[in-house]
Amino acid sequence: MALRVMIVDDALFMRNMLKDIFVRAGYEIVAEADNGEAAPQLYQDTKPDLVTMDIVMPKKSGIEALQEIIVTDPQARVVMVSALGQDALVLEAVEAGARDFIVKPFREDKVLETIRRIVGQD
Amino acid sequence: MDMSKYRELFLSEAREHINSLSQLVVTLEQEPGNRETIDALFREAHSIKGMAATMGFNNTARLSHHLEDLLDGFRNSGDIPSVTIDYLLEGIDLLDGLLDDLLDDRPERNTEDFLTKQPVPAADREKKSPDRSIADVDDDESSKAPPEEPDTFQVLIELEKGIPAAAACGILILRELEKSGKVKASKPEMDELREEGDCEQIQAWLTSLVEKEQLKETLLNISGVANVRFIEDRRKNDRRLRRAVDRTIRVRTDLLDQFVNLTGELITHRNMLNTAGSNRNWDELNSALERAGRLIDDLHHNVLQVRLMPLQSITGRLPRIVRDLSRKSGKKVNLQLNGTDVGIDRVILEEITDPLVHLVRNAVDHGIEEEGVVTVSAGREKDLILIEVADNGKGMDPQTLRQKAVDSGVVTQAQAHSMSDRDALMLVCRPGFSTAQEVTETSGRGVGMDVVRAAIRNLGGTLNIISEVGTGTRFQMRLPLSIAIIKILLVRCAGRVLAIPITRVQRTLDLPTSEIQTSGPHRLFRLDEEEICLYSLAETLNLPQAAAGDITWAILTEVRGLRVGLQVDGFLGQRDAFIKPTGFPLNLLTGLSGATVEGDGRVTFVVDPQALLEKHKMVTNL
Amino acid sequence: MALILTYSLGNDLYGLEIDAIQEIIENPVLHYVPRAEGVLTGSINFHGQILAVIDLPKLLGFAGNQRDHRHLVLTSEYRSLVFTTCGVERIVNLEMEFLQPPPDGHDRPAVRGIIDFNETTINLLDTDEVTKQLEDIFAE
Numbered sequence: 001m002a003l004r005v006m007i008v009d010d011a012l013f014m015r016n017m018l019k020d021i022f023v024r025a026g027y028e029i030v031a032e033a034d035n036g037e038a039a040p041q042l043y044q045d046t047k048p049d050l051v052t053m054d055i056v057m058p059k060k061s062g063i064e065a066l067q068e069i070i071v072t073d074p075q076a077r078v079v080m081v082s083a084l085g086q087d088a089l090v091l092e093a094v095e096a097g098a099r100d101f102i103v104k105p106f107r108e109d110k111v112l113e114t115i116r117r118i119v120g121q122d
Numbered sequence: 123m124d125m126s127k128y129r130e131l132f133l134s135e136a137r138e139h140i141n142s143l144s145q146l147v148v149t150l151e152q153e154p155g156n157r158e159t160i161d162a163l164f165r166e167a168h169s170i171k172g173m174a175a176t177m178g179f180n181n182t183a184r185l186s187h188h189l190e191d192l193l194d195g196f197r198n199s200g201d202i203p204s205v206t207i208d209y210l211l212e213g214i215d216l217l218d219g220l221l222d223d224l225l226d227d228r229p230e231r232n233t234e235d236f237l238t239k240q241p242v243p244a245a246d247r248e249k250k251s252p253d254r255s256i257a258d259v260d261d262d263e264s265s266k267a268p269p270e271e272p273d274t275f276q277v278l279i280e281l282e283k284g285i286p287a288a289a290a291c292g293i294l295i296l297r298e299l300e301k302s303g304k305v306k307a308s309k310p311e312m313d314e315l316r317e318e319g320d321c322e323q324i325q326a327w328l329t330s331l332v333e334k335e336q337l338k339e340t341l342l343n344i345s346g347v348a349n350v351r352f353i354e355d356r357r358k359n360d361r362r363l364r365r366a367v368d369r370t371i372r373v374r375t376d377l378l379d380q381f382v383n384l385t386g387e388l389i390t391h392r393n394m395l396n397t398a399g400s401n402r403n404w405d406e407l408n409s410a411l412e413r414a415g416r417l418i419d420d421l422h423h424n425v426l427q428v429r430l431m432p433l434q435s436i437t438g439r440l441p442r443i444v445r446d447l448s449r450k451s452g453k454k455v456n457l458q459l460n461g462t463d464v465g466i467d468r469v470i471l472e473e474i475t476d477p478l479v480h481l482v483r484n485a486v487d488h489g490i491e492e493e494g495v496v497t498v499s500a501g502r503e504k505d506l507i508l509i510e511v512a513d514n515g516k517g518m519d520p521q522t523l524r525q526k527a528v529d530s531g532v533v534t535q536a537q538a539h540s541m542s543d544r545d546a547l548m549l550v551c552r553p554g555f556s557t558a559q560e561v562t563e564t565s566g567r568g569v570g571m572d573v574v575r576a577a578i579r580n581l582g583g584t585l586n587i588i589s590e591v592g593t594g595t596r597f598q599m600r601l602p603l604s605i606a607i608i609k610i611l612l613v614r615c616a617g618r619v620l621a622i623p624i625t626r627v628q629r630t631l632d633l634p635t636s637e638i639q640t641s642g643p644h645r646l647f648r649l650d651e652e653e654i655c656l657y658s659l660a661e662t663l664n665l666p667q668a669a670a671g672d673i674t675w676a677i678l679t680e681v682r683g684l685r686v687g688l689q690v691d692g693f694l695g696q697r698d699a700f701i702k703p704t705g706f707p708l709n710l711l712t713g714l715s716g717a718t719v720e721g722d723g724r725v726t727f728v729v730d731p732q733a734l735l736e737k738h739k740m741v742t743n744l
Numbered sequence: 745m746a747l748i749l750t751y752s753l754g755n756d757l758y759g760l761e762i763d764a765i766q767e768i769i770e771n772p773v774l775h776y777v778p779r780a781e782g783v784l785t786g787s788i789n790f791h792g793q794i795l796a797v798i799d800l801p802k803l804l805g806f807a808g809n810q811r812d813h814r815h816l817v818l819t820s821e822y823r824s825l826v827f828t829t830c831g832v833e834r835i836v837n838l839e840m841e842f843l844q845p846p847p848d849g850h851d852r853p854a855v856r857g858i859i860d861f862n863e864t865t866i867n868l869l870d871t872d873e874v875t876k877q878l879e880d881i882f883a884e
Binding site for chain 3: 579583584618620663664702703704705706707708710711712713714717719723724725727729
């Protein structure tokens, strides 16, 4: 069965870029959110295998959304997406339970490598 | 009393004493019965004993006391039998191991076996271990390492240089380790990482049933992990050498006095500047500024001085390495050190440790045939340091090297033919080229000459080889006195590659092009509820700015307290770079802070975005 | 006696003392220098030093002419400048006692003195003048 992925990012461009990468890899995009507020409920509804989560977003940050998701599902596999120079935020997210992180600008193979490792771990 | 603050100092000083101990023993072996050498040995052991006892490092103190007693017994007779020389060297190795334990915060290893055993006659020893090599010494030690935890092993995980959020990577790695076993200790610890300490590598003591190979594979899969090593490798001596360059540095008091004086003068000048400023006296202001500039130059010079360490701090162990190598190979090699008190920037010192050891090993292995002298000499040459490793062995024949390079496919026949002798000698630095007929254990593996040359190049230095058949070979390293290594972000700009110091980059941006607004001559974008101006790096360099695609790449930087975006055509990653000053008149160009040379010889210039923006008067009406 | 390297600038023959030249390199790889324009044609990696390449004819106002593939790297006393110039000819051996100051009305730029050689005049380059001109151009 194809891996079911949810993408959270406020920039349509980034969502599309990630979507293309995942579709090419044969994954299924089950949900998309453009802010942190919608993400936890969407997670509950769709129960994806994996979430990519932008850190800086309007309304609610990716870290807050991550914390809420982890509370409801400690096994949630959330990968943070950050820009260069956000080390402190990345650290906070990893502490909060993010499984890994990818840094923009990213390369397709690196993204897939990270995701395969996380999915392979469990 | 809290002794922990003296720990670093103890470690560095004790290591120096151990280095001299081992040097002195090698000297003693060459001139047995030299009373002065025995006295010096006694004093060294005595110093270590005193320091270790004060610090409460009992095993170290007992062992050095034992060696001191042993040496005291020979002070009158002045004659140390060769079995005792071997026994002393074994004791020094053990001391070195104890220091490793203390450095790594492990309990001190067991010394009982050594203390209770009598010097074994050399003949018996040779039977047990026919060639007492470095590798054998290490085996002895690793079996002696923390005895109470036989299943614990040490793993060293090196991270890629300059990766973002290294501390977060570190946490992910430690979590992975915890999954596969029990982490007894780690460096840095989880808590240190949480405080976002800098993280270049993770050292961990792990009790685990997972196969090492399997664990290595898992760890290598984590993004950002460059290398995984289990510590028991044969190059232990080299690592110790590297450790010899400790984190603490001792500063001459006269230099400290100069710092105090300079600071005092600067304070006086600040007052003058204040007065001139409030009086709006421009002449006074200018002259005070000029003098302040000179004072800062002096201060800079003195700061660089502090970073200098004598070459001795890494050559101290060479006599022992050469002794062990000559024993192993059955060659008779005499090592001479000249001018090793020359001061070198400690970063350079760290980086040339491996290359230097490699060159010395090469000289013993490949240069000297049966008997000869290897000379390591150092000295200043204008604003460079020249370090030379010379042997009086068989030398290298350019013609043989040409042929060998053709045979091994490194160059074509035609290339080899047109090559000067000087270039032919440099062939030994090509990857995949080895002059030794067979790979020897010591220098044929591990770092090759290509790595040596790359290390020297990275420091902004050069390697030169002079060789004459039948006379010997000289490897000359020319290195800068001081060094500037900074992290840079490589960017694409109008078809060119430029570097920006990472300290100038608050963060990288990927802006959806559609969201960039135009307001009069300005382009604006929103970030954290703030309107920020976007400029073009290409335009500051009088180059055409190519149209961006769906996404506009930019860096966020700051000019006169304002956040601004600077558009580039793409990012090529970040790395550490050695920044070279540029020659006249390049040094006069505003916005160029230097250049760095890539591995393939290409030159990439480092630009200062602030200076460029200010120069271009782009940020005028903000 | 002094060894002088001769090269042509416009229709004139110029000379530079061999002692001022560290090395003559053929077709070096030129690297882009940000904000370089005019007489600064790029930079070279000369044994690890990053040096500026100066178009000497252009600096001294001589038009046209193909540049020689040989570049002259000056010694550090002359700030390790690298000159690209025209028609690098040959090395001649001259009696420096015969060096004369440029006569009145001599309108060639950056000439330290002139000396006759086989019925032609060699203008000896004034490197100090060249450095000074560069300082004026690049000081910002």
